[in-house]
Amino acid sequence: MKSVIFWSLTAFFGFSHAAFKLEERYSWNQLDFVFPTRTLKDIAIASGTYIPQNALPVGIEHWGNKLFVTVPRWRDGIPATLTYIDTAQTISGSPQLIPYPDWRSNAVGDCVNGLNTVYRIKADKCGRLWVLDTGTIGIGNTTQNVCPYSVNVFDLATNTRIRRYEFRAEDTNPNTFIANTVVDIGKNCEDTFAYFSDELGYGLIVYSWEKDRSWRFEHSYFYPDPLRGDFNIGGLNFQWGEEGIFGMTLSPTRSDGYRTLFFSPLASHREFSVSTRILRDENRVDDSYHDFFFFPTERGANSHTTSRVCSEDGIMLFNLIDQNAIGCWHTSMPYTPQNHGTVDRDDEGLIFPADVKIDENRNVWVISDRMPNFLISTLDYTDTNFRIYSAPLQRLVAGTVCDITNRISSRFGLNSILSSKPSGSNLFTNAVGLSAYKSLNTNPLASPNQLQNLQSVNQPLNAQALQVPLQPITQISQITPIAQISQIQPLIYDRQYDVREPLTQSFTTKPLAPIFAPKSTPQSYYKSQIFTGTSQSQTTADFATAIQNLPKSPSWWTTQLW
Known part of the structure; x- marks a missing residue:
């Protein structure tokens, strides 16, 4: 049995170490x-x-x-x-x-x-x-x-x-190389679509089970990044500069009944996305350029990935082939390196973790195969070359930034989520409650450089949004139902929007009363247009009453604290 102390020391000093959370199930020379x-x-x-x-x-x-x-x-x-x-x-x-x-x-x-x-x-x-x-x-x-x-x-x-x-002849081209499949089940088993990434032909093929028909999307986001074609894996340096769209996974179902397809070219450190509402519509093949989105922040150095999977509660796992590791990201959080975690790493056993899956019991399965050594060099068949690991999903993400079940992130650090509704005794603490909430107004943050797209949870920038000026959001309900209030969180997180309170009142009694608006909006606009008819109160009890019926999810608390 591995020693926790030994693992901690080797992780601290940067030595190679065995997988700590993943359990080796099978192995072969x-x-x-x-x-x-x-x-x-x-x-x-x-x-x-x-x-x-x-x-x-x-x-x-x-x-x-x-x-x-x-x-x-x-x-x-x-x-x-x-x-x-x-x-x-x-x-x-x-x-x-x-x-x-x-x-x-x-x-x-x-x-x-x-x-x-x-x-x-x-x-x-x-x-x-x-x-x-x-x-x-x-x-x-x-x-x-x-x-x-x-x-x-x-x-x-x-x-x-x-x-x-x-596949139809027009679904492929002479360069087509497809290595990944994602399945999207809608209302029932007949309402099923499958998506296939064409890595070298730079396309995305959609198949409808009900129609028994396929079609192909093409987009510049499917192409490799010419600056990210250099790889260092298993002691080898090599170039896979032509590798386009590869890893894919689907988000949980959104409030509109569709999912988000996340994808990335292999020769890239950047993430992209598109709604399955677009992919399911064959008529959008030639009219969907602006419906694809990119995340403005890269994953970080040495973050090529070929495989990813997302749980039904929004935890994405992905292989980090340069790092001999499995990474994670909770899709309710902004796509930034500080919100990416490493659930496990093994500089021997996880050399090229080729595939990662989550089964129906929320167990994670990972296979490693030393693929670059097999293709470019040679394998030592007296050594263990192929391994399959497994572990419960919750064990893997426990203690990482991706575990938001019992923790939240705020400008004050990591804090426990309140187990009961706020009261007058804790609303004014620095960690949670009104004091942290109001700090958004008393401590203005930097002016925005870009517009965060407002269409869905953590939706990244698209090509068209960059040309649209910032506009006030007079009601949260304009962009999301109350059940999805956490969709506002990325706007605050990226320092682009403030929470503005009505006139000089301390806080509001209506759940949707806080106004999220660009920092550049003149204060006179708020006084004359936004706050008309808003119910206000200046008592702590009223603030607690106002929020007690809101979902107390980690994402919601993060929204308040940022």
Whole structure:
């Protein structure tokens, strides 16, 4: 068992250290597969159809007692590309991989019944496994297109393929390379869309389950950043400067019934987003440029990422391939480095954490595979090269900036959230309550440089918003219902908007009475237009009464304290 003291010291002094929160479940020097008989395995090895050293695991997914592992056919000798581990039978060790759903379904070149190369996959809440077959074997200049790109969906209850859909010719281009899949379930299982990132063809392909049809979006945000193409991983320096849109994940459902798709090019340190309301509408393919958004602040140095996943309560996890780590961000907070945490790091075991998933029980699964060493250099097959870890989500984020269950962040530091409604005895403390709330008015902050987009929680800047002057927000209800009051928080956080109180009154009795407005707005405007008809009070009791019915979420308290 790892020592907490040792981990703390090594983390403090910057030494390499083992994963502290993630628990290693499986590991391999090289992959092995379950063959029907030993004789058939020997024949496969002798014929070159099975070459153990050529197999690299890249994707995982967990559902029930199955832990799926994908193995692309980048080199010869890969007997199956979609496999699984029976976690009920094998709880640890170096298990042989079982072809899913069977050997025939993994046949190379059988475009109707087989699978050629599979990367990242997704199991949905409707009991379906979404598998994109790229139809290729090889990689780079060895690539052969033996079949078209196809979406294959399996019924996990019966382990049978229930749909196969080939992308249209206009959905791809000669450079297309798709390695990521995200599934978006709406009102019911029929109302399902899947999104596929075209890393080298710089596109985003949408597939509608109900319509059984696909379409393609293109945008400049899908392209790599020419300044972020240098990588240092596993002791290697190399350049992946052409790598565009790669990692994707979906936010929880918003108040409008849609989600936000977060995405990032691989050669980039920046995050982008778009509402699924846009992606689901085929008619917006050629008319959606200004509906895509970018976050003005980068993640920070050495923050390339290929995989991310978001929980239903808004905790995003993402791999940090340069740092041998898994990062986190709570999507209710502004997208800035100070709101990004590291849930675990291992300079040996997490060299290239290729995929990260959260299952139906809120357990996190991570696979590491030393991919750059496999592709550019060589692997030492006497050493452990591939590992799969797991841990409960709450354990991973505990104590990080992403854990906002019991803590909030404010200009006064980290403070415990009130367990009961405010009262006269605590409203005037520096940490919480009226004193901190009023400090927004008594201590003006810097003038804004940019306009924060007001359309949804933490929505970043878009190309059009930069040209729009700051305007007062006369009522919070103009941009959000009361249940989503935390949407205002990023405006305050970014020092762009003040909370202004009516005239000379101390505070207000109505939940929506505080006015969020640009600092440049003349005070006369507030007196003449904004505060007309607003109910005011100057008693502490009235302030407590005014806010007691508001949701006491961490995001709401953060709103008040900033």
